[in-house]
Amino acid sequence: MGIIVGLDVGGSTTKIVGMKDKEIIFKTVTKAGDPVTSAYGALGKLINDLEVEVSDITRINITGVGSGFPLPHMLGIETLVIEEFQSTGLGGLYVSGLDRAVVVSMGTGTAYLKADYPNVEHIIGSGVGGGTLVGLSNSMIGIDDADKLSEIATEGDVNRVDLTIGDISKTKISNLDMDVTASNFGKAADGLSNEDKISGVFNLIYQSIGTMSVLSSRCVGINDVVLTGQLTTLKECKKYISLFPRLYGVNFIIPEDAEFATAIGACIAGGRSIDG
Secondary structure (H helix, E strand, O other): OOEEEEEEEOOOEEEEEEEEOOEEEEEEEEEOOOHHHHHHHHHHHHHHHHOOOHHHEEEEEEEOHHHHOOOOOHHHOOEEEOOHHHHHHHHHHHHHOOOEEEEEEEOOOEEEEEEEOOEEEEEEEEOOOHHHHHHHHHHHHOOOOHHHHHHHHHOOOHHHOOEEHHHHOOOOEOOEOOOOEEEOOOOOOOOOOHHHHHHHHHHHHHHHHHHHHHHHHHHHOOOEEEEEOHHHHOHHHHHHHOHHHHHHOOEEEOOOOHHHHHHHHHHHOOOEEOOO
16 A cells, blocks of 8 residues: 555654655544553554555654654564654645745744755754743643643733833834733733733743744745644644734744644655664
8 A cells, every 4th residue: 555654753642644645644643651652552543543454554754752762663664763853844844835944843842944855954943832831831820731721821811911012112113013022921910810821921932932933034044934843733823923924024834734744754754774
């Protein structure tokens, strides 16, 4: 059948994509207590759900932080290790339909990549990402589930938390509108609700990522920015990123399957063989 499998293996979560003739035929996320279990669980789910044989899988390409664990030729199938930035960059181009872009990988932290097919270069990285979201939120209100936090933030008012241009000036400053953030958490005071606090955390994270994306775009001279990773699935992503194209003229793209970009890129990239 000629299926190529891409595995993006994290500490306990694996994203898996199955491709045939460079078309996606399967994608899902599995969780387990360790990388090896989640990787094998994802592969087993693909085989079961597609109702295929092990022999129908031509190759398994594995990437992510969990790819360093011993996974010799999974189920006897040729298994390659793919460099993670290469996977994310190529995957970002695939899901966006572009040949050249700044690809932003929003994981626990955030990586900014110059992807110019078939080459991928790391521009810079930041420690602000999903880990920041759950870590700060957990320290504030004792909740570390991103989906629950998103629901909580819906009821919050970020204007009770952040200081805006309008709070410090009676007129626009340069091209900055009055509602632009001047200081994240600069207005925070006693009496803030949990909902307000978490809306402020989301704004802090996505604005930090947006700012770094604009700087990366200007650094490499590429106007298209493709956002990838789990943080793209939360509604706050579009809400808070939407400001940046208007302010800076950079084209931000949140494509379908953005959360699977690294696994997709692993499918279509080449790598080194795992001795098995």
